[in-house]
Amino acid sequence: MSSLQVQITHRFDALTLDLAFEAGLGVTALFGPSGSGKTSTINAIAGLFTPDSGRVSLKGKTLFDVASGVNLAPQERRIGYVFQDGRLFPHLTVEGNIRFGMRFADPAPGPEEMRQVVEMLGLQSLLERRPGTLSGGEKQRVALARALLSKPHLLLMDEPLAALDEPRKEEIFPYLERLRDEAGMPIIYVSHSLAEVARLADDLVVMQDGKVVCAGSAEDVLSDPAALPFVGVREAGAILPAQVVEHGADGLCRLAISGGELLLPGVTAKLGAWLRIRVLAQDIILSNQLPAGLSSRNILPVKVEAIHKGGGPGVAIGLRAGKDRLLARITARAAAEMDLKPGKDCFAILKATAVPRGSIGVSRGF
Numbered sequence: 614m615s616s617l618q619v620q621i622t623h624r625f626d627a628l629t630l631d632l633a634f635e636a637g638l639g640v641t642a643l644f645g646p647s648g649s650g651k652t653s654t655i656n657a658i659a660g661l662f663t664p665d666s667g668r669v670s671l672k673g674k675t676l677f678d679v680a681s682g683v684n685l686a687p688q689e690r691r692i693g694y695v696f697q698d699g700r701l702f703p704h705l706t707v708e709g710n711i712r713f714g715m716r717f718a719d720p721a722p723g724p725e726e727m728r729q730v731v732e733m734l735g736l737q738s739l740l741e742r743r744p745g746t747l748s749g750g751e752k753q754r755v756a757l758a759r760a761l762l763s764k765p766h767l768l769l770m771d772e773p774l775a776a777l778d779e780p781r782k783e784e785i786f787p788y789l790e791r792l793r794d795e796a797g798m799p800i801i802y803v804s805h806s807l808a809e810v811a812r813l814a815d816d817l818v819v820m821q822d823g824k825v826v827c828a829g830s831a832e833d834v835l836s837d838p839a840a841l842p843f844v845g846v847r848e849a850g851a852i853l854p855a856q857v858v859e860h861g862a863d864g865l866c867r868l869a870i871s872g873g874e875l876l877l878p879g880v881t882a883k884l885g886a887w888l889r890i891r892v893l894a895q896d897i898i899l900s901n902q903l904p905a906g907l908s909s910r911n912i913l914p915v916k917v918e919a920i921h922k923g924g925g926p927g928v929a930i931g932l933r934a935g936k937d938r939l940l941a942r943i944t945a946r947a948a949a950e951m952d953l954k955p956g957k958d959c960f961a962i963l964k965a966t967a968v969p970r971g972s973i974g975v976s977r978g979f
């Protein structure tokens with residue numbers, strides 16, 4: 614049974630929320646366009662907003678249930694909440710802010726637990742500083758530490774990177790990846806950035822107009838051609854588990870994937886490290902023959918699994934590459950001329966520079 618179970622309905626003037634999903638350990642991303650109801654959903658989980666009907670339970674405990682009249686106050690729910698803007702107390706030091714979270718923990722964390730969280734989030738040298746002197750990324754790490762030291766059973770994060778520029782985002786990602794792998798609790802991560810989601814999420818719940826339109830493991834959803842219209846044609850792309858095999862003297866890294874190898878620039882992870890590589894559907898070219906004399910070194914034998922026609926000239930092609938899946942987006946005309954259909958073998962070609970550094974995340978291994 615999943616740790617968190619959510620079923621809520623609520624009618625706002627302009628939107629009706631009507632959704633159900635479950636979340637286990639690790640990061641479950643709530644992804645969807647602005648106004649799809651993501652924040653309202655996590656506010657309902659946190660007890661900051663009371664829906665018309667439904668039920669929320671965490672680790673078998675009912676937090677909210679209209680049928681039986683249960684509606685625990687936010688502070689009784691054992692939930693940590695990290696807001697987009699951090700919401701630190703400006704008059705307290707970093708340490709004061711972090712200790713504030715401990716007031717809600719039961720039992721209160723000891724010095725060793727505090728040391729571990731401070732170390733995990735790299736806050737050792739910031740403890741005496743005040744929030745006004747911190748960068749956006751540092752503030753978010755403090756907000757995370759404060760939430761974690763309240764010893765929650767669930768962590769809710771609402772667009773925690775939205776206010777940060779790209780370098781600050783890059784700075785905080787390793788901490789979020791560590792948190793995902795070490796926190797030992799469900800984390801609900803709200804985002805409208807598929808790049809963030811592809812990098813962090815174990816599971817994905819895609820929302821639109823107050824409803825869940827698809828849900829499952831991030832790998833399944835992001836490689837599903839039928840999900841492409843919901844995640845966006847430009848942003849859609851599968852994630853491939855890959856292991857670092859060799860750093861070439863020319864700056865290219867050789868990565869082993871279940872269906873072959875990739876050569877990519879800009880990979881700094883150590884030999885043997887497991888990564889998750891996001892390959893955008895629009896960056897894949899398909900060929901019926903093994904291409905010769907091509908500049909790309911990344912040519913993978915693949916099998917067509919599914920084809921999904923959208924309203925426009927494009928089609929999404931679900932591909933099997935070894936044990937993994939890829940998603941390609943090509944024109945319907947090309948698909949027809951290549952006679953692509955489920956079961957057909959072909960080759961997927963990926964330009965090395967098509968995978969930017971920001972599309973490479975660290976994984977807990979597969």
Ligand SMILES: Nc1ncnc2c1ncn2[C@@H]1O[C@H](COP(=O)(O)OP(=O)(O)OP(=O)(O)O)[C@@H](O)[C@H]1O
Nearest residue numbers: 625626627628646647648649650651652653654805
């Ligand atoms: N308190 C409210 N009163 C009336 N309508 C509301 C209220 N809160 C939310 N809504 C409605 O629900 C919609 C979704 O809001 P919500 O903040 O949950 O979406 P979101 O997916 O988190 O969007 P964003 O990414 O922009 O924060 C709003 O556009 C609005 O129509």
